[in-house]
Amino acid sequence: MATKNITENAHLAIIGDEDIVTGFLLAGVGxxxxxxxxxxxxxxxxxxxxxxxxxxxxxxxxxxxxxxLISQKIADEIRFLIDEYTQVIPTILExxxxxxxYDPTKDSIMLKVKxxxxxx
Amino acid sequence: MGLKSLGELxxxxxxxxxxxxxxxxxxxxxxxxxxxxxxxxVHYNKPQLDVNTSSNNNNNNSSSTSTSSKNTSRRRNVxxxxxxxxxxxxxxxxxxxxxxxxxxxxxxxxxxxxxxxxPTGYDDSDEEDEEKKKRKLKYKSDxxxxxxxxxxxxxxxxxxxxxxxxxxxxxxxxxxxxxELLHQKYLQISNDVDxxxxxx
Numbered sequence: 160m161a162t163k164n165i166t167e168n169a170h171l172a173i174i175g176d177e178d179i180v181t182g183f184l185l186a187g188v189g190x191x192x193x194x195x196x197x198x199x200x201x202x203x204x205x206x207x208x209x210x211x212x213x214x215x216x217x218x219x220x221x222x223x224x225x226x227x228l229i230s231q232k233i234a235d236e237i238r239f240l241i242d243e244y245t246q247v248i249p250t251i252l253e254x255x256x257x258x259x260x261y262d263p264t265k266d267s268i269m270l271k272v273k274x275x276x277x278x279x
Numbered sequence: 280m281g282l283k284s285l286g287e288l289x290x291x292x293x294x295x296x297x298x299x300x301x302x303x304x305x306x307x308x309x310x311x312x313x314x315x316x317x318x319x320x321v322h323y324n325k326p327q328l329d330v331n332t333s334s335n336n337n338n339n340n341s342s343s344t345s346t347s348s349k350n351t352s353r354r355r356n357v358x359x360x361x362x363x364x365x366x367x368x369x370x371x372x373x374x375x376x377x378x379x380x381x382x383x384x385x386x387x388x389x390x391x392x393x394x395x396x397x398p399t400g401y402d403d404s405d406e407e408d409e410e411k412k413k414r415k416l417k418y419k420s421d422x423x424x425x426x427x428x429x430x431x432x433x434x435x436x437x438x439x440x441x442x443x444x445x446x447x448x449x450x451x452x453x454x455x456x457x458x459e460l461l462h463q464k465y466l467q468i469s470n471d472v473d474x475x476x477x478x479x
Contacts, residue, residue, distance in 0.1 A: 169301065
């Protein structure tokens with residue numbers, strides 16, 4: 160049995176449109192402290208791409224985040240960052256949003272699985 | 280109360296997540312976990328559990344207070360029949376008490392006003408304070424109360440769906456981590472095989 164350094168009280172991070180974020184906050188995953196560190200980012204049509212990149216980088220470097228849920232539409236915008244990403248934890252899950260149905264050909268996990276199994 | 284608006288939604292300025300996720304800090308050499316696939320586990324925080332228990336308690340308490348309020352109302356009825364002077368004072372709390380049967384959320388308010396007005400008021404103020412505290416905690420900890428006190432059942436349904444989604448994403452992440460670790464192991468083994476072939 161490997162000795163594991165366990166982090167308790169880890170969070171999910173959410174990057175998505177307002178409906179996604181509101182829903183997951185409703186489930187009770189929201190976290191916000193006095194330094195205004197949030198574990199979610201609401202992205203609308205006015206949000207600049209630099210802000211999304213910044214949030215993604217903060218979420219991946221924070222050590223108390225286990226999973227990053229990102230809307231597939233937003234993931235497309237920062238695809239180069241996600242392709243560069245090699246860490247195992249936090250894991251990045253691409254989720255569909257209300258206006259953009261899920262596209263398995265763009266999903267990084269599906270691509271990874273296909274590459275590993277060697278099937279098309 | 281320091282509320283900020285997220286669209287139409289009012290949410291508190293400081294949030295503490297109800298979901299407690301446990302994850303390994305270092306993922307290397309985790310594959311010898313054997314059959315244990317749960318790298319990331321989730322359980323709901325104690326406040327969440329407290330909500331459940333306190334809601335049960337609240338139900339019990341509310342039933343007890345409602346019975347006690349019935350008792351007091353009976354007493355008050357006796358009072359009104361004997362002391363005609365008090366009827367003018369008692370008429371308002373009696374109305375609120377009658378409405379208590381319909382709406383449990385008004386229990387404390389109605390009881391409080393009854394306490395102030397009638398000399399025969401019951402001595403449940405401590406219990407009521409506890410109940411108020413529990414109710415406050417419940418309001419604070421469960422995000423569904425950001426949407427108000429009377430939440431529609433569809434909202435509760437969507438909340439449970441999103442909780443399911445959280446659990447599912449944990450499951451998927453575990454699979455993803457296992458996949459990644461297996462891939463690393465595969466690369467290592469194939470490297471070893473290549474080296475062996477070179478030696479031969």
